[in-house]
Structures are given as C-alpha cells and as structure tokens.
Amino acid sequence: MRHVQRGRHFGTAILLSHALIVPAFAGNASRAGAAVASTGVTKIIAIAYPDSPDPADRRGNYYIKLLELAMKKSGMPYTMHPYTFVTSGSRVMQKIADQKDINLTWALTSREWERTLAPVRISLDKGILGWRLFLINKRDEQTYANVHTLKELSQFAAGQQRDWTDVAILRANGLKVVETAIYESMFTMLTIDRFQYFPRGIGEIWAEAQRSADLGLEIEPTLALHYPVQTYFFVSKKNPILQRAIEQGLRAAIKDGSFDKLFDQYNGEAIRKAHLDTRRVFELKVPG
16 A cells, blocks of 8 residues: 555556546536637637647657547547647636637646636546655765655755646745746756755656756656546636537547547656666655
C-alpha cells in the first residue's frame, strides 16, 4: 500500500488502467459552449488555443493532437489555430471566460477552474501529470538518494509557477514551494538554488531535461511524487457547441482505440523510462 509518509515501489499498470471518465466536483453542474463561425449553410467551429512563444516548449503537443483527433471524430467542421502569448493559468482562464483571443485550453482541474469555465469531463492524459519526477542540479543527486520520507523531502524547496494547481497540493502536504510568474525562468532559478527541485510530470520532464542539460540539470533517479489529479479541456460557459463536440469526439476515440494509440505514441516511452517500479513514491493528498 502506498503511504504519504513513506516512499514505496510499484509499477506503472495503474496509469494504463486509469478511468477516463471522471465525476464532477460537487456543486458544479455547468455546461458550456463554442465559438461558431457561420459560412453560408455550413457552420464551422473555430477553435483558438494558447501557445507558448518558446519553440522549445513542447508541453502542449500531445493535447493539441488529441484535440484535433477529438474534433475529427466529432464529425463537425472546424478550424484550429494557436494564439501565442506568454501564458499563465490565470491569464488563460480569464481570456476564455471573456471570450477574448482564445476559447479553449487544457489544465489540471480544480474548483476554481470549474467555477470559472466549463470542463469536458474526460481525462486527457490518464492522470500522468499527477506523477512527478524531479529536475535537480547534478551536484545534488546524492542528496536526494538519501531522502526516504516526506519529512526529509520537506527540508528542500520545490519550484512551481505561481498559479499552477500543484502549488496548493504541495503545500497542503507540508512541502516548501517557491513560486515564480514565468515558466521559462524556472530552469535558471533552479541552477542558482532559488529552489532545490522542480517536480515535473513524467510526460513533460524528458524534453525539459534535454533542453536544460547545458545548465547542469538532470532527472533525479530515485524519487517520485503522486497525487490524483485530472487534466481536462476547458471552454467558456457560453460555448456549449464546442464542449459537446469535443466530448463526443473523445468518447468516439476511446471507443475505437485511437485515443489509446495517440496516448501511447506521446507518453508510452516516457512512462517506461520513468521506472516507477524502482522509485520511492510519496503519495500526496489533494486538498478538498
């Protein structure tokens, strides 16, 4: 049995058996909508999503491909285009709520996200963003090899972007967090010891480690965090057509196996390389 205070070793089967359809937060029964451009008889769903100005930032690639798959499976005519700006969760949330520039994003769900926007309540990545490995300075590798309890880990500070859902989760479990407003700055901050580790999802850490290798950073090989969280697509509450189209398309992709095929294409190797069965995994609770 996994325990929040002690790291335990176990395999990756839990990722692949994860339920894709997830219940709502209590009290949230909202449904949402879509921007529809009318072109004569045919109505085209126009989708605009946030995109990082950094070409090396590949965190969104899987979700963009999954969105494209869902829309194809929905049978609805659509267009998709990125809107590039320096993103933060709060800015993205507000732009979608105001129907300004973008009308869709993907994010770890929380009560705030579901109060403000309408989720498509199907897990996009089988919960892998809740499995966290650490980017660390190479010089600190032996330090973490000697960490065996959550209390010992709490001596060090984790880095996180200010408005990420993870900040509250880490702090609720007694871990120190240093916040910053800009994702791209976090790698340099880690090198100069503003914080000592950067917990990253197993689907994103490998590309980040590669791009920051010249900074003397590496993936810590013995530890992991896990907390049960889900990533959803979110749209404006005024956009029910888009919400329904994505949900129908995702369900169709799950049914015919194309969802799993895409998931494995983008995440299978990352899960295998994580070697969760050999790591000490600290199970964290998500605050209610």
